[in-house]
Amino acid sequence: MRCKHLAQALSLVCVLMILGVAGCGPDVKVVDVIPRMYSNESRGDMEPNIAVNPENPRHMVLSAFTPCPPMISTANAPIYFSKDGGEHWHLNCIVPGNSPFSGTGDITIRFASSGGVLYAGVLKGGAGLDMNILRTSDFSSATPMTVLIDRFPEDQPYVQGFTSAGDKGYVGNNNLTNSTFFGGVTGQTSTVDWSLNAATAPAPAGFTNNILEARATCGQDLPSVRPAVHKSGVVYVALLSNETSSPCFPFGGSNIADVVVLRDDNWGSGGYTALTDTGDGKNGVRVATGLVMSWKGNLGNERIGSQLSIAVDPNNSQKVYVAWGDGGNPANFTLHVRSSSDGGKTWSATDLKTVAAATNPALAINSKGTVGFLYQKLVNPGTCNGGGPGVACWETHFERGKGTDWDDLHHPLANTPDNVGSFALGDYDHVLAIGEKFYGAFSASNYPDKSNFHPDVRYQRYVDWNTHKLYADAAHTIVVAPSTDPFMFSVEE
Amino acid sequence: MSHVFALAFILFTLHPAETPGSPGDPQQQTSMESLIRQATFIFVGTVARTNATTMSEVQASDSTAVVRVDEIVEAPGAPPDLNGQEITVKLATAGSVKAGEQATFYTKGWLLGESMAVIELSHTRTSPQAHEQVESTRRKAADEALKGEITSAEAIVAGTVAGVKPSSIRHIGSEHDPDFYEAEITVDSVVKGKVTGHSVVVLFPNSDDMMWQGSPKFKQGQQGVWLLHRNQTKMPGVKDQYTVLNPLDYQERGELERIRSLSKAAK
Numbered sequence: 001m002r003c004k005h006l007a008q009a010l011s012l013v014c015v016l017m018i019l020g021v022a023g024c025g026p027d028v029k030v031v032d033v034i035p036r037m038y039s040n041e042s043r044g045d046m047e048p049n050i051a052v053n054p055e056n057p058r059h060m061v062l063s064a065f066t067p068c069p070p071m072i073s074t075a076n077a078p079i080y081f082s083k084d085g086g087e088h089w090h091l092n093c094i095v096p097g098n099s100p101f102s103g104t105g106d107i108t109i110r111f112a113s114s115g116g117v118l119y120a121g122v123l124k125g126g127a128g129l130d131m132n133i134l135r136t137s138d139f140s141s142a143t144p145m146t147v148l149i150d151r152f153p154e155d156q157p158y159v160q161g162f163t164s165a166g167d168k169g170y171v172g173n174n175n176l177t178n179s180t181f182f183g184g185v186t187g188q189t190s191t192v193d194w195s196l197n198a199a200t201a202p203a204p205a206g207f208t209n210n211i212l213e214a215r216a217t218c219g220q221d222l223p224s225v226r227p228a229v230h231k232s233g234v235v236y237v238a239l240l241s242n243e244t245s246s247p248c249f250p251f252g253g254s255n256i257a258d259v260v261v262l263r264d265d266n267w268g269s270g271g272y273t274a275l276t277d278t279g280d281g282k283n284g285v286r287v288a289t290g291l292v293m294s295w296k297g298n299l300g301n302e303r304i305g306s307q308l309s310i311a312v313d314p315n316n317s318q319k320v321y322v323a324w325g326d327g328g329n330p331a332n333f334t335l336h337v338r339s340s341s342d343g344g345k346t347w348s349a350t351d352l353k354t355v356a357a358a359t360n361p362a363l364a365i366n367s368k369g370t371v372g373f374l375y376q377k378l379v380n381p382g383t384c385n386g387g388g389p390g391v392a393c394w395e396t397h398f399e400r401g402k403g404t405d406w407d408d409l410h411h412p413l414a415n416t417p418d419n420v421g422s423f424a425l426g427d428y429d430h431v432l433a434i435g436e437k438f439y440g441a442f443s444a445s446n447y448p449d450k451s452n453f454h455p456d457v458r459y460q461r462y463v464d465w466n467t468h469k470l471y472a473d474a475a476h477t478i479v480v481a482p483s484t485d486p487f488m489f490s491v492e493e
Numbered sequence: 494m495s496h497v498f499a500l501a502f503i504l505f506t507l508h509p510a511e512t513p514g515s516p517g518d519p520q521q522q523t524s525m526e527s528l529i530r531q532a533t534f535i536f537v538g539t540v541a542r543t544n545a546t547t548m549s550e551v552q553a554s555d556s557t558a559v560v561r562v563d564e565i566v567e568a569p570g571a572p573p574d575l576n577g578q579e580i581t582v583k584l585a586t587a588g589s590v591k592a593g594e595q596a597t598f599y600t601k602g603w604l605l606g607e608s609m610a611v612i613e614l615s616h617t618r619t620s621p622q623a624h625e626q627v628e629s630t631r632r633k634a635a636d637e638a639l640k641g642e643i644t645s646a647e648a649i650v651a652g653t654v655a656g657v658k659p660s661s662i663r664h665i666g667s668e669h670d671p672d673f674y675e676a677e678i679t680v681d682s683v684v685k686g687k688v689t690g691h692s693v694v695v696l697f698p699n700s701d702d703m704m705w706q707g708s709p710k711f712k713q714g715q716q717g718v719w720l721l722h723r724n725q726t727k728m729p730g731v732k733d734q735y736t737v738l739n740p741l742d743y744q745e746r747g748e749l750e751r752i753r754s755l756s757k758a759a760k
Contacts, residue, residue, distance in 0.1 A: 037572050037605040065703055069570030071534045072602030083550060090550060090606035102703040105669070128704060128726065129669060140550050142603045142612055152727060155667050174667075181665045182729050220666045249666035296668065305668065427668060460607075473574035 025410055026400075027492040030457040032446060032485045033062050033080045033089040039461040040472035040480060043067065043101075047426025048486040050441035051109040053116055054434050058085040061118055061139050062441050063109050064486035065102040065426065067125075068093035077103035077125045081139050086439075086488050089460060094136060094144050097124035105129075108430070112161035112168070113231075117199045120145060121157025121171040129153035133171055133193060133207055148205045149193060151175075153182055156223040156306075156427075161198065162231065168267050169198035169207065172225030172237055178211065180219035181249075188213035190221040190239035194268040210272055212262055214283040215241050218248035222257055222293065224308035224428075233267045234317040236344060238310040240324070243290070254328045255293045260284040261310065261322060261344045275344050287322055287338060287347045297330030300378045300392050300418040302425050304333045304359050311363035311371070314433070318343040321352075321371055323361035335361045335375055339403075352404050355397075360425060362440065366433035372491070373399045373406070374431040374440050378418065386447035386468065386482065387417025394418055394425060396442045398491055411454050413489050416445035424484050437492045446470065446485040454489075461485075522626075529630040532599040534611055535566040537619050538580075539595045543588075546581045547608035555587040566597065567627045572609075581610040590616070597623050640755045642741045646720040648686030649756065650693060651749050652678045654715040660696055662730035669705075671698035671728060676711040676737075678719060682749070685756050686721070695721060695735040709743035718744040718752055 034041060045064040053059040062080040072078075073093040080089045095104055105123025112119070120134040131154030134145035153176040160170045175191035178184035190213040195206035213221055222240035229235050238261050242248060246256040262284040263274040275285045295305040307325030320340050327333040337353040340346060355361075358377040365371050375397055382393025396414040399406045418424065424445065431440035445452075448463045448470055461480075462471040472478040529535070538560040545559040546552065560582045562575050572578075582598060584590065597619050600611035620626075643649065660673040673696045680688055698705035720742040721735040737743055744752060 035606045037607070037609050040570075040572055069602070069605070071568040071571045072605065073533060088607060090548075090604050092604055093602075099703070099707060101706040105704055123669075123704070126707075128728070129667070140604070142601075155669065176665075176667070179666060181663060181667075223668060249664055249670075251664050251670075251672070296670075303668065472572065475574065478573050 028409060028454050028456050029086060029490045030413055030454045031086050031089070031488045032457070032459045032461065033488050034461045034485050035080070035089050035091050036460045036462065038069065038091055039470070040478070042481045042483040044424065044484040045486045046424065046443040046484050047106065047428060048441035048443050049108040049428070049430045050432065050439060050488060051111050051118060052432060052434055052439045053111045054113045055116060057434050057437070059083055059116070060086055060439070060488065061109050062089070062486055062488055063104070063107045063120070064443065065104070067100050067103045068098050074098060076144050079109065079139060080486070083140070086490060090140070092140060094139070094142070095120060095122060095125070095134065096132065096144050096147060097126055099125040106156050108157060108159045110159045110161045112163040112199065114163040115167060115199055117167055119159050119161050119169055119198065121159040121173065123154065123157070129155060129176060131157050131173060133157065135198065135205070146203065148198070148203045149207050153177065156225065158226050160227045160229050162229040164231065164233070164267070166197045167199035168229065169195045170227040170229060170235060170268065172227045174221060174223040174225060175209065175211065176220065187217040187219045188221070189217070190225045190241070192225065192227055192237050192268070192272065196267060210268070212237055212239055212272055212284070213241060215280070216244050217242045218244055218246040220248065222255060222306040224306045226308050226310050228310045228312045228320070230312045230317040231314065232317045233265060234312065234343070235264045235268050235272070236310055236312055236320055237262045237272060238308050238322050240293070240306060240308055249295055252297065253295060255295050255305070257291050257293050258289040259287040259291065259308070259322060259324050261287055261320070263344050285344055285347070288324070288336070291324070291326040292328040293326050294328055294330045294333060299330045299333050299357060299359055300380070300394065302359060302378070302394070303427070304330055306427070307335070307359055307361055309361045309363045311365045313365045313369055314367055315369060320344055321363050321365065323363050323373065325359055325361060332356055333359060335359070337363070337373060353399070353401065353406055360429045360442070362429050362431040364431045364433040364438060366436050366438060368436055370400050370402060372431050372433060372438040373401065374429055374442065376425055376429065376442065382415065384415045384417050384452050385449040386445065386452065387419045392418040394444065396444055398431070398438070398440065398489065400491070409454065409491070413442065413454050414444035414452060414487065416447060416452050420445040420447070420482060420484060437490060439488070439490045441486060441488055443484050443486050445482055447482040525626055526630050528599050528615055529627055530634060531614055532601065534568045534571070534600045534602045535597065535623070535627060536562050536568065537564040537566065537595065537597050538562050540590045540592050541579055543590060543592055547579055548581050548604060548606060548610050550604060550606070551581050551583065551610045556584050558582050558584060558590050560598065563595065566623050580608060583610065583612045585613045585615055595619060636755060639741055639752070640759050642720050642739060643685065643752065643756050644759050645722060646685060646742070647723050648688055648693070648721040649684035649718065649752065650678060650680045650688055650721065651682040651684065651718045651746065652680040652716070654711050654713055655679045655692060656713055657711055662696070665729060669702050670700060671705050672700040673697070673731065674699040684718070684749070684753055693721065693735060695719060695737050696731055697737050707740050708738045709740060716746045718746060718749050720744070
């Protein structure tokens with residue numbers, strides 16, 4: 001009965017909101033995924049990624065730069081998983097290779113659309129630029145993931161998947177074998193490894209690779225190579241082509257790069273050659289050219305330089321959005337969102353959304369055609385607590401929009417101090433959509449102040465919100481220093 | 494295949510918990526050492542419930558038991574308040590423990606969440622020697638790891654860093670660029686190999702990128718022992734140059750005699 005009264009009261013509140021008395025916001029969940037039994041950790045768990053099983057969205061997996069506690073394993077790095085929709089999270093060390101400092105190198109994870117097989121693209125922990133493509137049919141078992149591909153030298157493997165007569169797997173990566181820095185000849189490094197039978201076939205499980213870069217480069221592309229898959233078999237890949245005139249990774253300087261989008265209309269079997277640029281006649285349409293991208297400069301304490309995301313409308317394979325970051329001055333590194341309605345042939349001439357002093361753009365489109373845009377913006381001085389007076393703050397925003405009309409949450413997902421250490425957030429975050437609901441992952445300082453987060457934030461680790469302290473133990477006797485933690489969020493309208 | 498038989502032998506001799514073992518029995522010691530080397534979490538515990546679990550992610554069966562942690566023998570990185578908590582043990586053999594039974598559990602960690610789950614390798618009767626056995630085995634393993642680096646090192650020197658400067662090696666165009674620096678080491682003692690002159694130059698990654706966080710970094714005036722390798726990495730530009738990438742490749746000066754001793758033993 002109490003619930004009924006509560007529901008009636010909530011309905012009344014919402015009616016008042018609809019009438020304009022207040023804004024009726026979406027249902028938001030924000031959870032720090034560090035498990036309670038790992039409350040003693042205080043490392044920089046940055047650069048997160050998230051996978052949600054479309055068949056059972058209560059099943060989620062999240063990755064970050066987290067070393068496995070030696071009492072669990074010194075050989076394998078962890079993933080975090082939840083089987084109850086993100087309410088509770090667990091650590092399971094099943095990714096082969098484990099750096100005692102970061103667990104893995106770059107890592108991304110994804111489920112295909114059915115079958116529950118989890119895929120990972122990872123720079124193997126403790127093995128430098130050695131890329132593994134991995135899979136497991138049971139992310140909660142103790143059995144390490146199966147290695148499907150093992151290749152050196154590589155960078156930033158970014159995985160996507162879809163199920164249609166078997167699991168299709170796509171791993172965008174920067175194949176440094178072709179880099180002139182590594183003795184390669186062509187300098188054409190942007191690559192996708194893809195398979196039409198990734199779930200069951202023995203290693204390499206059908207994975208083969210296509211060099212995507214069709215243009216001459218200064219010696220190597222930027223590391224971001226991002227695929228997006230539509231249920232019709234249309235596959236897009238966005239890359240950052242490093243122009244021949246670029247200084248090519250000047251230490252502390254800027255690259256000059258083009259945002260290029262390629263398309264394949266048959267799951268990759270066509271060689272990703274469906275789009276030709278009308279300007280230079282080469283494969284892949286240049287969405288924007290001559291972009292100055294500060295390389296390893298810092299925005300606050302965050303390094304920037306290679307920022308890219310792409311998403312396709314699940315109801316319209318021809319509608320695709322891309323986001324990137326550019327700017328020669330790190331302090332003014334700016335994110336841009338543009339779209340195409342004709343399968344990537346032509347693109348909006350101006351930005352649908354522009355965000356200055358920001359990084360880590362991530363896009364997804366839900367079943368209603370709403371675009372979700374996750375990014376992290378530096379505000380200096382900011383309004384967050386915990387870093388001291390006048391400190392710069394990282395605001396993690398999630399906006400929803402169509403065209404140029406965008407709607408931000410009434411409070412950032414996080415608004416946390418920049419002065420918790422360098423490289424505090426990582427080089428990417430992620431958002432995806434299943435049905436109407438968005439799911440994402442970002443990293444932020446875990447300094448425990450409720451006003452630093454969306455009101456619905458929840459920690460699993462031992463915390464005293466009133467004294468702003470973290471603890472290693474249930475009795476709150478051992479204080480743990482604030483650090484960077486990975487957070488899962490969901491937004492449902 | 495031999496290691497399979499070895500493991501079978503260990504399980505046969507150590508499980509169920511009715512084999513106290515004789516401390517002086519060499520065969521028993523070897524089995525115990527092998528078991529300790531596999532284990533990541535060793536504790537004395539009392540079985541609270543059989544056919545039970547503390548985590549919904551682990552299904553209760555006759556292969557699971559809830560065990561109260563009475564005393565941690567070894568658990569690097571464990572929660573500080575683990576003693577007294579109940580955890581889930583996936584048993585090596587179904588039905589091998591009884592409620593109320595106390596034993597030393599040799600396990601591999603599995604899940605950390607609201608509670609914890611571990612996978613049992615074996616369990617034995619509690620023994621006052623357990624701590625000593627574990628410490629002895631870990632010391633031996635640490636020596637073996639260092640001995641491995643000593644063996645693969647081309648030269649080993651003790652000395653002082655005279656200066657540090659950026660190397661001329663081309664940056665690789667990756668956010669994971671090691672940003673190699675050169676450290677010139679004034680050598681006062683050579684443990685292994687031939688060193689020409691009074692100093693050597695070693696490359697080390699100055700980058701604070703995650704990929705290189707574990708590699709030693711050096712500054713002027715720093716004293717120590719360097720295990721120098723060539724061709725330690727496939728990164729371009731460093732071929733045939735001395736590098737120091739593994740955390741074990743740099744040791745405090747106080748480790749010099751241990752390194753000398755291990756170096757002799759490695760010959």
